[in-house]
Amino acid sequence: MSYSGVMSRKNEIMKKAVGIDYDKFEEKGISFDYDEMMHRTGYNLQEIIESQKETSIGDTPILELKNITKLARKFAPKGKGARIFVKDEASNPSGSYKARRAATSVYHAKKNGYKGVIAATSGNYGAAVASQAAMLGLKCIIVQECYDSRGVGQPEIVEKARKCEAYGAEVLQLTVGPELFYTFLKLLEETGYFNASLYTPFGIAGIETLGYEIAMQFRELEGRDPDVVVATNAGGGNLTGTARGLIKAGAEDAKVVGASVNLKGLHMASDTQFNKKSFTTGHTGFGIPFATWPDRSDVPRSAARPLRYMDRYVTVNQGEVFYMTEALAQLEGIERGPAGNTSLAAAFSLAQELDEDKIIVVQETEYTGAGKHIQPQLSFAKENGVKIEIGDPSDEVPGENIILPKDPSYIKVKDLDLNKIRKSYIKNCIKNNQDVKISDEDLEFLAKDTKTNVEFVREILLELNNE
């Protein structure tokens, strides 16, 4: 079975493996009916809440980070420094919010008579699928990109392999490269298992409960909705699902901020750079490409469309996230992350822009453990030639050094120009639909898909025409 031979059967294999006929939602030009896709193939929120309860997901605690808030206020202008809260998603089975993302896929697979589920993931998602499969009695295979050509594995990914096996899954590990998808397709074809993709409506609908719970819990705790919700952003699903849940709860005024670790300059498919990064997800290496072209995922149309819901997009550096991971342990007495603390590092900086009576929510935490912890990850970085320094994190060069902030005043988010990202997305839509004449429906679609308006889209199209 040659690479190109298998890849050419991609759509046919995928249709069987996710049971969704995406053609039904396609429209003539650039657009497709996103709402209809989410509505018709998903489950409604109530059904998902019920099914997630069956596998002990959700109702995770909201913790107020009083000491970290106090610390932020020390560096904020007078009267500024919003109260920082965190939703402790690590208390889900398998130790992260990904349990929500996996649950609906596994539930759907079981209901539709699939014997097993497969997911291509090196992160918490694999553990979540394996854990849910264990509960529902399905077989599970996780395909990981884990090693470089020296056979050296990222400690965080190795830990995830261990965790998946602990839940009874088979873990197939690969070296670096996008051809992981080829192995993945062959496995789907061989086994006939369900593709528990991160990007189907099932995956995204499962996260809606997270946003919904945040709104409900704050109404109970504080009598109102939070002002800002920060979500770590990679493939866009976490942010999309959370924002949709907030909207479904009627918390439309809560601003949704995406945060990614800045890994600028590192190529995600590079064998020699693979072990130069200390974050395997939540970084710009996924965040930017998936925001500017969400349909690059393993399914024809991704249900994760972060630009649709994002009000602001910021980055933080690796050193800042590691520092905040220490702060969470040393000031709040809880060990979590590190990767899941990307949004915490961002929130620490963002809180200083907001008035003291405002509420900012970090919408996830994740478990910590051997390999997946600040100490082994920094030891590993050193072994791979990355220098650990103390200074100004804005001087950090991904792959060369990790700069821990000299003091907390050096933790500062960097804003990404959202309009520039929106423009790239529109440009990619044009590039991938070259012979298409842009219709009014397309304009409407692009406006919605970028959280802008038709005038904005027209302007961008004009700019692109003149380039």
Next chain:
Amino acid sequence: MSDAKKGDWVRIYNVVLKASERAPQVPEDTKKVPLEMWDKGYLINDEATMGDIVEVETYIGRRIKGKLLEVNPYYDHSYGKCVPELLYIGRQLRTLLEVGDENE
């Protein structure tokens, strides 16, 4: 003497794509090396020595072939070595909060 016998839990290895077969879009450094894979299972052959091509049944019951690498494979990832660069953080944070309390 053989290294493994039927029913032993083993780790196997395969080359999925040779360097020359890699996808066109991969970066130059990745193109120079093969796509490799590792998996685990119960040995089906009566016996085998390291490096033999063997057949295994994976934990979920799939049968696959590959080169025998390890018997009773285990994980040795850990909490890493001491990273002295991290030590200042906790003290710094506590000091910052204590100083504040005196002023309140």
